[in-house]
Amino acid sequence: MDTDTVLPRRCPPEQAATVIAMGSHTPDARELDGRTLHGARNVVEDVRTATREAADISDAFSAGDISDLVPLHEIVTGQRPVKSGRRRVFRSGGMAWEDLVIAKTVLQK
Secondary structure (H helix, E strand, C coil): CCCCCCCCCCCCCCCCCEEEEECCCCCCCCCCCHHHHCCCEEEECCHHHHHHHCHHHHHHHHHCCCCCCEEHHHHHCCCCCCCCCCCEEEEECCCHHHHHHHHHHHHHC
């Protein structure tokens, strides 16, 4: 296993795979490498937050491995279609405050 990413470098995911990575939200923590992100439909909760707090996303931008991030709300609302045959990556920062807001809303209903 690679020491700084979740997926081993020698074993990148298939082109049509769906990859979900969540949890790291510091500028020095990486879950995915540029090969996993390159050519994928990369979906994030919020573009500004992802480029500021997710080292794997900001590093991939700097290296030219990715040039476009899709905010999750654009997928959910149908503004951007999800194409088959292309790797899909959802990279979440795992923000606990969002979990609390959702839990509170659900409990109040």
